[in-house]
Amino acid sequence: MVNKQEILDVLSTIPDPEMPISITDLGLIEDIAIEGDAVHITVLPTFIGCFALPVIAENIETKLSELNKVESVEVSFTNDPPWSIDRITDAGRASLAEHGISVPEHGSICHSETSSPPVELRISAVLCPWCKSTETALTSPFGPTRCKSIHFCNTCRQPFERMKKV
Amino acid sequence: MCELDQNLQTPMVELLLSLADDKLFLGHRNSDWTGIAPILEADIAFSSLAQDDIAHASAFYELIGTVNDKNSDQIAFGRTCNEYRCADIVTKSDNFNWANAIARQLYCNTFDYHRLARLSKSNWSPLSALSKRILAEQTIHVDHISTWIQHLGNGNSDSKARLQEALNTFAPYAVMLFEEPEGLQELHDASILQNDSDFYTDWKSTIDVILNSAGVTCTCELTNTKGGRSGKHDEDFVRSLAELQEVFSTDPLAAW
Secondary structure, eight states, X not given: OOOHHHHHHHHTTOBOSSSSSBTXXXXXXXXXXXXXXXXXXXXXXXXXXXXXXXXXXXXXXXHHHTSTTOXXXXXXXXXXXXXXXXXXXXXXXXXXXXXXXXXXOTTXXXXXXXXXXXXXXXXXXXXXXXXOOSOEEEXXXXXXXXXXXXXXXXXXXXXXXXXXXX | OOOOOHHHHHHHHHHHHHHHHHHHHHHHHHGGGTTTSSSHHHHHHHHHHHHHHHHHHHHHHHHHHHHHOOOHHHHHHSOOGGGOOOOGGGTSXXXXXXXXXXXXXXXXXXXXXXXXXXXXXXXXXXXXXXXXHHHHHXXXXXXXXXXXXXXXXTSXXXXXXXXXXXXXXXXXXXXXXXXXXXTHHHHHHTTSSOOOSOHHHHHHHHHHHHHHTTTOOOOOOOOOOOOGGGTOOOHHHHHHHHHHTHHHHXXXXXXX
16 A cells, blocks of 8 residues: 555655645645545645646646556645645745745734734835845735735845735 | 534525625626726736635635535526625626725725624634635735725825715615625524624724725715615626626536
8 A cells, every 4th residue: 555655755746836836845735545545635725716726636636646556546625724824844935935935934924813904914024035135015915826925125126926924 | 513403504505695696796896807907916906806706705605515515606607686695786887997996895805804704703613714714815805905095095186086986986885785694693593603793893993994094984874775685686786697697508517
């Protein structure tokens, strides 16, 4: 029977379709269930409306089916527990930073449980991933993918992307 | 708690339909701005808001499907006009006036923020888990629309006047969001939902903070009128529904 580590090793070679990071470093894998030669992978979407989800499911199915002891692969998505940026590994953060994608610090999730108005979320200083300046401004909370916002660095005059704090 | 009592299923479906239908139609109307919003970032943002809202609707339709055993596409597209439960502010035409789009968005986004905050405290775990997840995304929507309110309100006298006019036009429609879905009290009585503060007061204080920062106001008053939540819709809704169902009525098995 195939073991969990063998599955994980394969999953860690699958890149996210929209970012320079593996799906394991992004923290998408919630559960791996093995029953004989059948494998079931539970995946957490970063954002509910992410277009990449079917591609991720297909890549997982294709790659795991190549393993000798695997006959069938099933992929399902769940929002419980919710994905958050805290699930991104340190290696993943480093890889994103190398490509100019900033990631909020661990535990800095902005959404609060209280019902106070969520106004002025943008006041905290965002570090430029290129030159480390804090003289940056939010261009738009909606970027090229559902999980990223667009920023501009006033020091090195470069745009950059940032994972949203969820 | 995952299983829902038989007698609570109908009220739960009513509640979830009001939420999902609001999001489906608001997303649909926001997608009108794709390609023509005033600036590129606003264009991307409104398209993203639309994508988010339609995805949220889809997730709630799937949750409804776990209760009434129906296919989510069938629920989303396969009903007649009086079976939809959205409040008609979501389909009220903005006449391609940007201030109108922003005013409608403010009212709906802040309403959804508070609605999701309340539902995330539900003791029916499938509902609380999904609401919590979507609340995190909804927070970003509210933040974004607050910025636009400030842009327009603090821009110049023309932009401020246009925003104020749009806020006034949409205010009577905003209160329609508060029409209670049928059977809501039963969910409270069964402790599926908790009532720890006044929904309308929470919402009004949120929009007042945002509008204050832009020097504009919203005057509105709750009414008891039966409307969208009871299946009574206006002409703008009927037009939106026809547009939305165009593909489905041609080919019910088409994938979206």
